[in-house]
Amino acid sequence: MGVLALQGDVREHLAALAECDVVARPVRRPTELAEVDALVLPGGESTTIDKLARAFDLREPVLDRIKQGMPAYGSCAGMILLADRIVDAVPGQQTFGGIDMTVRRNAFGRQVESFEEDLPFAGVDGEPVRAVFIRAPWVEEVAPQVEVLAKVEAGPAAGRIVAVRQGNLLATSFHPEITGDIRVHRLFVEMVRGVLA
């Protein structure tokens, strides 16, 4: 498995995957992408990752692999990169797409740029998942084939969609990679194993 290593919290994802007993490696070049069977798109800054993906000639290869069905998981900026449509993009910002949804960047507003909440997460058993939001996006609307896995429960953003799955693609507005709870990564690893089995 690979973690797109252009910018963002790459190390945290590599560590979470290692805890799931998965050999994960950073992906910075097309040759490295060709060697992995699944890709994590980290949290960070989607505009920067987009620019660097183009500069490193990774954009087209990533698009091709997603079209071919490679499993991918994006957290926060990674969710933005997996969205077919974004609101509040910077001019010229592109995504890889793959999930038929509209995502609003920096959606939670200035007062609550960062916050945490425990959320029930479909497909993750046991305790709710601690969701850490950092200048996070939310999902404004999804096509019928997109499965909603988690929504904000309380406060002004209650009801907003913050975790989704479409086929082999998984995305969360929040960052499980920084909480020490590896259940969302495990879910992704199970998805990948299901595809490869």
Ligand code: GLN
């Ligand atoms: N606001 C960032 C963006 O637009 C995402 C923030 C994050 O990944 N923590 O890419």
